[in-house]
Amino acid sequence: MLSNVLADALDGLVGEWARTEELAALGVQPNMRCLLYGKPGVGKTMLARYIGFKLGLPIVEARLDGLVSSFLGTTARNIGSLFDFADRYRCILFLDEFDAIAKARDDAQEVGEIKRVVNALLQCLDARGRRGFTLAATNHEQLLDTAVWRRFDGRIEIPLPDEEARKKLLARFLPPLLPGDAETKMLIWMTEGMSGADIETLISGGKRFLVMKEATGAAGSRRRGLLGALRRQATLSGQLFSKHRRDLLLASNEELAAALVDDAGLSQREAGLLVGISQSTVSRRRRETSVPNEG
Ligand SMILES: Nc1ncnc2c1ncn2[C@@H]1O[C@H](COP(=O)(O)OP(=O)(O)OP(=O)(O)O)[C@@H](O)[C@H]1O
Ligand SMILES: [Mg+2]
Numbered sequence: 001m002l003s004n005v006l007a008d009a010l011d012g013l014v015g016e017w018a019r020t021e022e023l024a025a026l027g028v029q030p031n032m033r034c035l036l037y038g039k040p041g042v043g044k045t046m047l048a049r050y051i052g053f054k055l056g057l058p059i060v061e062a063r064l065d066g067l068v069s070s071f072l073g074t075t076a077r078n079i080g081s082l083f084d085f086a087d088r089y090r091c092i093l094f095l096d097e098f099d100a101i102a103k104a105r106d107d108a109q110e111v112g113e114i115k116r117v118v119n120a121l122l123q124c125l126d127a128r129g130r131r132g133f134t135l136a137a138t139n140h141e142q143l144l145d146t147a148v149w150r151r152f153d154g155r156i157e158i159p160l161p162d163e164e165a166r167k168k169l170l171a172r173f174l175p176p177l178l179p180g181d182a183e184t185k186m187l188i189w190m191t192e193g194m195s196g197a198d199i200e201t202l203i204s205g206g207k208r209f210l211v212m213k214e215a216t217g218a219a220g221s222r223r224r225g226l227l228g229a230l231r232r233q234a235t236l237s238g239q240l241f242s243k244h245r246r247d248l249l250l251a252s253n254e255e256l257a258a259a260l261v262d263d264a265g266l267s268q269r270e271a272g273l274l275v276g277i278s279q280s281t282v283s284r285r286r287r288e289t290s291v292p293n294e295g
Helices: 004-018 020-025 044-055 064-070 072-087 100-107 111-128 146-150 163-173 181-190 196-215 222-236 243-250 253-262 268-275 279-289
Strands: 033-037 059-063 092-096 133-138 154-157
Touching (some): 004 044, 004 154, 033 044, 044 059, 044 092, 044 133, 059 072, 064 072, 064 100, 072 111, 111 146, 163 181, 163 196, 181 243, 196 222, 222 243, 253 279, 268 279
Parallel strands (some): 033 133, 033 154, 059 092, 092 133
């Protein structure tokens, strides 16, 4: 679930990869090494697996943090074995948590050891060359060794989901709940700044709340149920929300309804219905707080 622009760009890339041989016949080589970077939980690992699925290729997946931390003394050898293994098959080699090597550079007692590890990695990347695709994912791209960074001809930033992507994510995680237009608008606005993983956490927490509410016989209107669920999440998992939105969720009904109109684009009627106050109360509240126009 990505923004349309990014999804199209990735489709293009995958399309090129699927036609490596045709391209090679024309003397063109697609990018064979691609780095996915972005904040935690934006879907990098999932995307790498999806690319494998689209190409119909198996993925050899290795988390470098495991490889580095558990066997610091033999890390270089482990990396060698990993690449040897991947090079034997037609597959994608996926190096997840790729910054582990860079991070180890600061932690390691022995600088020489890390240099050896980075060199081993560079050599392996070079040797793999045109043999197969290499994908790597990191959320600390700024920590990567510049020589390592340069090895990747494709560098794709996976951003936090924009409005369009949040809409898709909600449509994926909400069913069988089917929110109306106003609720969807509210959710899209509420989830600004969240990663895909945050949105998933939010919705599953909300669903748990709705089930518990029904179990205790306090179902009420489903619309109010959704807002109740959000409010509970704002209390229990406040870190998911931007501070402004969390404050609004925990503020009075009037204040929240006014924000839903002014910031989230709901009509006064929709905001009133969602929050459970009359349209005229919403309108009054907005008049009270609006800054009078000078002149
Ligand atoms: N863009 C997205 N589309 C669909 N699902 C997503 C997306 N982003 C996150 N998710 C959900 O969040 C979960 C975690 O995503 P994933 O592990 O791929 O993130 P990541 O970027 O690799 O995070 P990290 O940096 O912590 O490794 C996924 O399993 C999926 O359910
Ligand atoms: Mg990941």
